[in-house]
Amino acid sequence: MKKLIAGNWKMNGSLAANEALLGALAQGLAVKPACEVAVCVPAPYLAQVQALKSAKPALSAIDLGAQDVSAQASGAYTGEVSAAMLKELGCRYAIVGHSERRQYHGESDALVADKARAALASGITPIVCVGETLAEREAGHTEEVVKRQLAAVIHANGHCISEIVVAYEPVWAIGTGKTASPEEAQAVHTVLRAQLKAATDQSARVKILYGGSMNAANAATLLAQPDIDGGLIGGASLKAADFLTIIAAAQ
Template sequence: MITRPYVVGNWKMNGTRSMLAEARAIDRAAERLIKVEVALAPPATLVHACRKEATLIGIGAQDCHPADGGAHTGDISAAMLKDAGAGFIIVGHSERRADHGESDALVKRKAEAALAAGMTVIVCVGETAAERDAGKAQAIVSKQLEGSLPASDSPAEQITVAYEPVWAIGTGNTATPADVGAMHGHIRAELERIYGEGGAQVRILYGGSVKPDNAAELLAVENVGGALVGGASLTAESFLGIIVAAASDPDAE
């Protein structure tokens, strides 16, 4: 079982070159916090620059096109992102699913494209408030996992799942530790069903209004292998508060 926490900052559609100073500060601090694997996913325009400025942490991308190349104006392939310096790709974020109508099948193709390009992948899943209120949260997440994860013969150690309840993303609302524990336990069981023994090696991140003041409590929950952080990753000060909380987890190696 992987116990080193994985804390990933998703800058979303934020950031110009002026934010490279934040990436450098996070990188310098990560040198001291070796018990945590730290990564940033800046906008595609900053992937190359972040890779040059931050050499100790992981640098990834927020999305990719499933094709290797071709007539897809405005899109970026996994191979292009790798060439720019990305080592991982986030796919299936709820904002992509909602804003661009991405289906589970498309998310799966993107995930498999990232793996084929030699990168790791973070596959996002999560239910809406209406789905949770209707008692369908676990069923929705199971459906997303079944349809979005790379094929069962894929290398499980290169796959991370991020559970991000849609109702908690950018809202200030955070799932309770009990809710997080229940869903992460459910996801773990699904991963072991899909990947067999390899399912135990897939890290499961929690995302959804993670902040320095609630990170320690959330990261202490069983089957929580780290965090996918949005707004709180935009400054080194707030993001490092979360990384320090992860490094303080007694289960972290």
């Protein structure tokens, strides 16, 4: 299985900065990478990035992703963006259930599952985020938390669960500079792999990414773990040199 390196720009970027970043990535990807690559960008910039991808052949190696998607297909949901809209803009991926959405917007496991279902219905691959807080880890609840979060998505999308991507993102390691050790990350990925295996005989198709402060310095050791199939990259995805180093480590 090819590894997947997906950048999550979060609420960063500008028209000029995006063009400069993608220009640098295009130069670095003159030879098509052996892994899969995606950038998940703020909704206002999806059309710009799609246009830049069309204009620069080297960027064809990068798939487009959104950072969120509505659970609703259409209607009176001011500010929401539907899966059909994302599909029309060329999105292959949509992040659902990122810890920042769960924390700041109160998203429940059930809502995350519904968002995954909406994405799948429009032919978009949801990157389903799961992960524990520092308090939950210190209390010994890591396995319980991530299994509960993933179980909701499996329950709502059972027949097509093999079409998702899972991202394990320990909340205590996001944007803090802290990182789970390769062994700690692998242990949780093993749990998630077993849960997927119990849910579908196509579980080998499901990529499980690590998403807790993976960077240019630690990517190679994390990606060497047997059940880490790539990374969901935050801050490092905004620096072309760092993102390219991580892509190289995934090959």
